[in-house]
Amino acid sequence: DLFHQLVAGADAVIETSAPGAAKDIGADPRTLARVNPGAVIVSIRNYGQTGPARNLPATDIVGSAMGGHMFLNGSEERGPVRTTVPQAYAQVNFQAAVGAVVALYARGAHGGLGQHVDVSMQESMANAMDNAQQTWDILGINNRGPGSGRMVSGREGPRYIYETADGWVAALGMGGLVGPTSGAMIDWLAETGEAGPLTAPHWRERLEVVQPLEPDEQELLVGIMQKFCRTRRKDDLVREAQARNAGWAPVYSPREIVESDQLDARDYWVQVRHEDIGETFVYPGAPFKLAGTPWRQRGRAPRVGEHSEEVYGDVLGLDPDDIVKLRRTMVI
Numbered sequence: 535d536l537f538h539q540l541v542a543g544a545d546a547v548i549e550t551s552a553p554g555a556a557k558d559i560g561a562d563p564r565t566l567a568r569v570n571p572g573a574v575i576v577s578i579r580n581y582g583q584t585g586p587a588r589n590l591p592a593t594d595i596v597g598s599a600m601g602g603h604m605f606l607n608g609s610e611e612r613g614p615v616r617t618t619v620p621q622a623y624a625q626v627n628f629q630a631a632v633g634a635v636v637a638l639y640a641r642g643a644h645g646g647l648g649q650h651v652d653v654s655m656q657e658s659m660a661n662a663m664d665n666a667q668q669t670w671d672i673l674g675i676n677n678r679g680p681g682s683g684r685m686v687s688g689r690e691g692p693r694y695i696y697e698t699a700d701g702w703v704a705a706l707g708m709g710g711l712v713g714p715t716s717g718a719m720i721d722w723l724a725e726t727g728e729a730g731p732l733t734a735p736h737w738r739e740r741l742e743v744v745q746p747l748e749p750d751e752q753e754l755l756v757g758i759m760q761k762f763c764r765t766r767r768k769d770d771l772v773r774e775a776q777a778r779n780a781g782w783a784p785v786y787s788p789r790e791i792v793e794s795d796q797l798d799a800r801d802y803w804v805q806v807r808h809e810d811i812g813e814t815f816v817y818p819g820a821p822f823k824l825a826g827t828p829w830r831q832r833g834r835a836p837r838v839g840e841h842s843e844e845v846y847g848d849v850l851g852l853d854p855d856d857i858v859k860l861r862r863t864m865v866i
Contacts, residue, residue, distance in 0.1 A: 536850065540850065545574065546574045546637075547573055548630070563650040567650070574638055574641065574648040575648065576633065577653065578653045578655075587656075592655065594622045595616050597626070597655040598622045600659070601622060601625075602667075605678060606663060609680065612681075615679065622658070625659055625661070633651040682694070696764075697764055698763050701784065703782055704783045704784075705780070708747075710781070711758075716741040720732045723762060726762070810834075810837075843857055
């Protein structure tokens with residue numbers, strides 16, 4: 535049929551039907567391998583092709599929960615929360631793309647034969663948990679959502695998000711007050727008269743070495759940082775902190791990202807014309823730059839069936855009358 539004719543000339547086929555359903559329409563990996571032994575067949579599933587959960591339905595929030603990612607977000611008071619942007623969908627598609635590229639590369643080393651790439655959304659999320667799995671395996675500690683702090687070996691570490699006069703800043707290491715930059719940060723606070731007791735020699739010695747802080751020590755440092763940041767603009771804070779070798783960053787809103795000087799200097803944002811509605815919109819550009827084969831924006835995403843004539847006519851060689859008949863019978 536038409537689908538198998540397209541598969542016969544394809545390098546890769548991506549299918550996302552429920553396990554078992556693909557076979558009913560001739561889209562299962564074994565059938566497609568017979569049609570085109572050189573094709574890489576990528577199956578994207580909620581839980582993969584096998585296992586007791588293989589037929590269960592799922593959405594992005596389910597993938598985040600079942601993959602463990604949700605447990606690492608949130609706080610002790612609120613419990614686990616989902617990341618606003620659909621991370622489970624993004625992760626499974628990233629892993630599918632990587633798997634497809636690896637399989638295409640391997641095809642050249644194995645006589646031109648393709649293979650089946652079985653991708654699980656749950657496994658993709660479990661693969662994106664940083665060191666949480668190893669912390670459990672080695673230390674028997676379950677990391678959890680640390681709120682505005684950072685989880686360190688099962689303990690909620692210092693706060694690293696601070697409110698400013700115009701938004702928020704991210705400042706690891708208690709804003710640089712703990713570790714090698716502590717002296718420079720204490721000096722900064724002292725210059726404005728806001729260092730409190732931190733100028734004392736024993737505090738300077740205590741903070742210079744990275745080591746766990748007692749709850750009352752954390753409370754003191756957090757209080758100083760909160761008061762210091764709340765009256766200043768985030769870009770001013772970050773500029774001065776970076777000058778003192780502290781890793782601060784402004785927390786940008788979507789509007790501020792679009793207006794970013796850094797992204798503008800790299801020509802990241804692109805204008806895309808939607809000729810069908812007579813509007814032009816700002817789109818994200820490529821997240822990488824290729825020196826030899828530069829990426830370019832070729833236009834808006836196609837509408838469903840927009841290129842049917844080109845695909846069935848130019849690729850499969852059907853004449854216009856055949857395509858009209860297929861449309862009338864709702865085949866395409």
